[in-house]
Amino acid sequence: MKSVGIIRRVDDLGRVVIPVELRNKFDIDEKDPIEIFVDGYNIVLKKLEPNCIFCGSSRKLVEYKEKLVCSKCLGKLSNIQIEKE
Numbered sequence: 001m002k003s004v005g006i007i008r009r010v011d012d013l014g015r016v017v018i019p020v021e022l023r024n025k026f027d028i029d030e031k032d033p034i035e036i037f038v039d040g041y042n043i044v045l046k047k048l049e050p051n052c053i054f055c056g057s058s059r060k061l062v063e064y065k066e067k068l069v070c071s072k073c074l075g076k077l078s079n080i081q082i083e084k085e
């Protein structure tokens with residue numbers, strides 16, 4: 001990871017302000033969901049990108065029953081035949 005030379009302090013509620021320069025660079029707007037995870041000894045903040053519930057792809061997503069499915073997985077699902085008992 002590369003340091004960008006910007007330092008922020010954690011406030012008494014545990015919040016950190018992301019500088020406007022970084023929000024602009026990564027297209028982060030007010031109220032956007034941010035994913036927080038740990039990578040080794042690093043805390044990583046990442047703008048949440050919607051993904052297919054099956055393969056994790058973020059391309060050509062379709063919503064079905066409040067779930068996101070990519071067109072490739074949707075095609076595979078449409079080929080599934082239900083077996084009769």
